[in-house]
Structure formats: structure tokens, C-alpha cells
Amino acid sequence: MPEESLPFFVYGTLRSGGRNHAAHLTGRCADIRPAVLDGAALHDGPGYPYAVPDATPGRRIVGELITVRPGAYAGALAALDRLEDCRADGTGLYVRRRLPVRTAAGEVREAWVYLAGPAAANRLREHPAVIESGDWADR
Template structure:
């Protein structure tokens, strides 16, 4: 299953080269509905919320690197299945390719319930759903 990335794993961002270079078959722009982005400490959090949409990239791993990549991304996001201390949860959701018509099921890391509740209460949402923001595609928003 592909991955939907919306922060530091996007092409041109610092974790892309560290984790994805030479491990992917394809990377293409996409959007994922039902999420709202919130500013984080140098990286964003996606929070599941109806009506939202997030811009990112749909990344398909090379078959021979899939298991290794999944484990590496789980470690990067400090995700362990069922661990109440998780900052993120890895969930499968539908992503829409840039053509607007093609839907693909993809893994995405969303804020864990406790983190999501705190962000909804006191976080700063990224209104357009794109962590990079308008203009220069490599310019991060700073909070």
C-alpha cells in the first residue's frame, strides 16, 4: 500500500532523502480529505476532521523495500501498534491523485487521539492544508 506524506517526508524536505531516496517506485502530488493540518514543532500534524483536506504526495515503495520502509517510517513517527504513548497513529485512508478522479488507498500518519484533542483545543491549524504554504514549494511555515 502506498504512503501519503504531507510534511518532512515530501520531496525536497529533509526526511525525504533520509528515508525515501532509492526506496520508491513513484511519488506524485495528491490530496487527502477528512484531515486538517496543525502546526507542530518543525513538522505538521494531520488531525482527522470531517470537511478538511490536506495536500501532500502519494509515495509508492519499491516492492523489495516495502517492509524495511514501513518499519523505518514507523520508527521515525514513533509509532508502535496499540501503544498509548504514540504521537501518531498509522491508518489507511483514501488519497486522491492530482487528476482529481483517481483514488488510492494509502497509509497516513495522523495525530494520536490525545495529541489530536490537544491540537483541536489549543493548536494552530494550517488553513489551506498545505504545510509548505503558497509560493516557494520548499518554504516551510514557521509558527
């Protein structure tokens, strides 16, 4: 799948019903389905979550796989990169990575995932709380 059409895996305020979903994704979505990112831990921000790779057995993050309408894709990508402070040089609050996620139906799909970036390191050291459920809505 070409990178320009990858869906997004969202796990915090960008999920359906979240304040940033309303601000940045409403009207742009072609499909939204439950999904899981295996091999990652969800950290409580505070205020918003961070996804961090984690090889602890059973670690996973619960979220949604969002497919954006083709005509809205460029705008959505730019808006989400701005929101997540995802910088081209990799120094932002988040970094965007292409990772496999698993839908509730068991299908594995490649998706863009925003992971904690270098600028989040201090926040994670100061507030290292892992959300054990892996679900921002169940913290």
C-alpha cells in the same frame, strides 16, 4: 490491494525535498505523485505537522502519494513507523491508518496515512494552529 503494498500519503517533512524524505525514502520510491487527503486538517506541530480528521467542509491536506519499491517496502515501513513513533498498541505520537487519498489526476487510492495519535494530544492542545492552506509547504 494487500496492506503490505499500500502506498504512503506524506504531507510534511517526508515530502520530496524534505529532510525526512532524504533520510528515509530516497532510493526506495517507485513513484511519487501529488495527492490530497480530504476530510482532514493540517496542524502546525511546531516543527512538523499533524494530520487530524476534520469534517469541516473543504478541509483537506495537500501532500504526495509515494509508492515504495517492493524490495524496499518492509524497510521503509519500519523506518517510517519508527520516525512517526507509531506503536503497535496505538499510544504513539502518530497512528497509521488506511485511508482514501485523491491524486492530482482524480484517481482515488488507498494509502497509509500517519494521523496525530494519543501522544500528540497535549501538543495539539498547547499549539492548536491549523494550517488553513492544508499545505505544509505553504504555511
